[in-house]
Amino acid sequence: MGTACFGVDIGGTAVKMGLVDEEGNILRDVSFPSPRDPEVMFDEIARQANQLRDAFPDYACLGMGVGVPGPVPDQARVHGCVNLGWGMVDVSGELGRRTGLPVRVENDANLAAFGEMWQGAGRGHRNLVMLTVGTGVGGGVIADGRIVSGWAGAGGEVGHMPVPWHQDWPCTCGKCGCLEVTASATGIVRSARQFSPFDQMEDLTARDVFDAARSGSADAQRVVKDAANCLGYAAAIIGCVVNPELFVVGGGVSAAGEMLLAPVRQAYLQWVFPPCRGAAFRLASLGNQAGIYGGAGLFFC
Amino acid sequence: MGTACFGVDIGGTAVKMGLVDEEGNILRDVSFPSPRDPEVMFDEIARQANQLRDAFPDYACLGMGVGVPGPVPDQARVHGCVNLGWGMVDVSGELGRRTGLPVRVENDANLAAFGEMWQGAGRGHRNLVMLTVGTGVGGGVIADGRIVSGWAGAGGEVGHMPVPWHQDWPCTCGKCGCLEVTASATGIVRSARQFSPFDQMEDLTARDVFDAARSGSADAQRVVKDAANCLGYAAAIIGCVVNPELFVVGGGVSAAGEMLLAPVRQAYLQWVFPPCRGAAFRLASLGNQAGIYGGAGLFFC
Numbered sequence: 336m337g338t339a340c341f342g343v344d345i346g347g348t349a350v351k352m353g354l355v356d357e358e359g360n361i362l363r364d365v366s367f368p369s370p371r372d373p374e375v376m377f378d379e380i381a382r383q384a385n386q387l388r389d390a391f392p393d394y395a396c397l398g399m400g401v402g403v404p405g406p407v408p409d410q411a412r413v414h415g416c417v418n419l420g421w422g423m424v425d426v427s428g429e430l431g432r433r434t435g436l437p438v439r440v441e442n443d444a445n446l447a448a449f450g451e452m453w454q455g456a457g458r459g460h461r462n463l464v465m466l467t468v469g470t471g472v473g474g475g476v477i478a479d480g481r482i483v484s485g486w487a488g489a490g491g492e493v494g495h496m497p498v499p500w501h502q503d504w505p506c507t508c509g510k511c512g513c514l515e516v517t518a519s520a521t522g523i524v525r526s527a528r529q530f531s532p533f534d535q536m537e538d539l540t541a542r543d544v545f546d547a548a549r550s551g552s553a554d555a556q557r558v559v560k561d562a563a564n565c566l567g568y569a570a571a572i573i574g575c576v577v578n579p580e581l582f583v584v585g586g587g588v589s590a591a592g593e594m595l596l597a598p599v600r601q602a603y604l605q606w607v608f609p610p611c612r613g614a615a616f617r618l619a620s621l622g623n624q625a626g627i628y629g630g631a632g633l634f635f636c
Numbered sequence: 637m638g639t640a641c642f643g644v645d646i647g648g649t650a651v652k653m654g655l656v657d658e659e660g661n662i663l664r665d666v667s668f669p670s671p672r673d674p675e676v677m678f679d680e681i682a683r684q685a686n687q688l689r690d691a692f693p694d695y696a697c698l699g700m701g702v703g704v705p706g707p708v709p710d711q712a713r714v715h716g717c718v719n720l721g722w723g724m725v726d727v728s729g730e731l732g733r734r735t736g737l738p739v740r741v742e743n744d745a746n747l748a749a750f751g752e753m754w755q756g757a758g759r760g761h762r763n764l765v766m767l768t769v770g771t772g773v774g775g776g777v778i779a780d781g782r783i784v785s786g787w788a789g790a791g792g793e794v795g796h797m798p799v800p801w802h803q804d805w806p807c808t809c810g811k812c813g814c815l816e817v818t819a820s821a822t823g824i825v826r827s828a829r830q831f832s833p834f835d836q837m838e839d840l841t842a843r844d845v846f847d848a849a850r851s852g853s854a855d856a857q858r859v860v861k862d863a864a865n866c867l868g869y870a871a872a873i874i875g876c877v878v879n880p881e882l883f884v885v886g887g888g889v890s891a892a893g894e895m896l897l898a899p900v901r902q903a904y905l906q907w908v909f910p911p912c913r914g915a916a917f918r919l920a921s922l923g924n925q926a927g928i929y930g931g932a933g934l935f936f937c
Contacts, residue, residue, distance in 0.1 A: 485912075496876040510907070577878065578785075579787055608790060
């Protein structure tokens with residue numbers, strides 16, 4: 336008889352969940368559109384969990400680890416999820432009651448970092464920081480093998496650190512000049528629109544900007560360099576605070592690969608405290624299954 | 637029979653050590669000038685420890701926690717202490733062999749933070765950051781009750797994070813524009829020297845600058861405001877990374893009290909991610925005994 340755990344990643348558009356064995360194999364995973372009503376969502380997660388358990392009767396199930404898009408200070412309750420229209424929700428209580436399993440809850444970006452540590456690009460490392468560069472910039476800090484959730488569950492919210500770039504550009508958080516204002520996909524598009532022909536392009540994406548840079552556009556190259564520079568500067572600051580061995584870079588923008596990582600590394604080396612220079616930068620490897628691995632990993636690590 | 641532990645703070649000029657009971661009372665403490673030779677130093681620490689144990693025969697001694705002025709990645713070996721002229725030294729092995737006790741080693745700034753958590757200004761909090769503002773700016777990060785040592789033992793080296801102040805002023809670390817270049821006692825003196833009559837004053841100290849600010853000097857007030865602003869900005873960044881509930885401010889410059897803390901708080905609120913705004917700022921309360929408490933606390937917490 337083996338052991339297995341559930342990893343559940345609750346997102347604004349879909350819930351992804353899987354049953355994962357102790358070796359880190361996903362035995363089976365499912366996903367479904369996120370119901371608006373949390374009661375309906377929890378019922379459906381429990382129903383799917385029971386089906387998965389029935390399908391693998393040879394595995395003892397140890398628990399369920401759940402990622403949610405909001406702050407979780409106590410591994411149980413989320414204090415508001417803007418994307419889901421939730422206020423305070425006792426995710427651990429609701430799912431524990433429905434499944435009879437121990438349930439641990441974490442912020443989704445933190446859980447993705449934990450998943451990358453257990454089974455992804457961070458395997459074998461106990462001090463790492465994940466930077467998720469997409470529409471915004473998310474983060475997850477792992478210190479000595481444990482998630483740094485922080486007091487209010489806002490540990491790893493590195494996208495909202497102030498940086499000396501575009502200090503008059505507003506951020507969704509209400510401040511101006513946050514890291515994600517410059518270094519996210521949104522920021523890259525906004526920066527590119529300062530130059531023609533990007534200023535006229537409808538539906539411009541960060542990928543278009545990277546493609547243009549690859550094709551030789553000096554303006555696009557400047558935009559990419561600037562965003563990467565900003566990200567490397569932020570990583571250097573993070574290095575001085577928690578001194579990780581590894582930065583794992585994920586999210587949509589990380590599809591640019593070395594074109595992004597190379598200048599990020601260079602900027603990091605320029606700004607970080609010299610004893611922290613040995614840190615590596617690697618692309619995330621688990622894609623949108625990082626949360627499933629992370630959730631299960633909470634019980635296996 | 638009670639239990640007790642040793643806390644030992646190895647500094648560049650003196651070794652301070654004490655025997656501390658489980659309630660956090662220092663039963664007795666001693667200090668002696670730091671011998672240049674590490675062998676001589678360890679012999680003397682062991683000799684003092686034996687004397688202290690003999691003086692308190694009713695206490696079972698659980699271990700010894702040691703702070704050293706250098707990076708300690710593994711709770712055992714320090715990877716170089718500039719102030720002591722040490723290379724890599726196995727402090728845990730050397731002192732364990734001489735005392736027969738379990739010995740845990742940490743960077744001194746991290747250990748001071750831990751001491752403030754256990755018995756000082758941070759009592760009752762498990763997520764806190766200590767900022768030690770003296771000749772330089774040191775730091776210690778505590779996440780969920782544990783020291784964040786980092787991969788190379790450089791966790792909490794916040795004095796060397798880049799900040800957008802005085803970016804052409806060199807730092808002792810080899811970079812320019814680090815936090816401590818502006819926000820330390822050294823930085824405050826250097827900033828003040830830009831203005832008369834400070835430019836002519838020999839032996840000018842940060843305290844003189846605070847005194848002048850208190851007496852109404854607009855230039856001194858500007859210097860103090862600028863340093864506090866820089867410190868609050870750095871705290872805001874730290875807030876976005878590890879989200880502490882509390883910042884404990886210690887070191888010589890913290891003697892300025894609310895004259896320093898008030899503008900630091902104000903700057904923090906301006907720059908931090910809004911969900912982190914609830915963090916408090918308090919003065920350290922253990923002075924130069926924080927390391928003794930921290931060392932003993934490693935075994936009691």
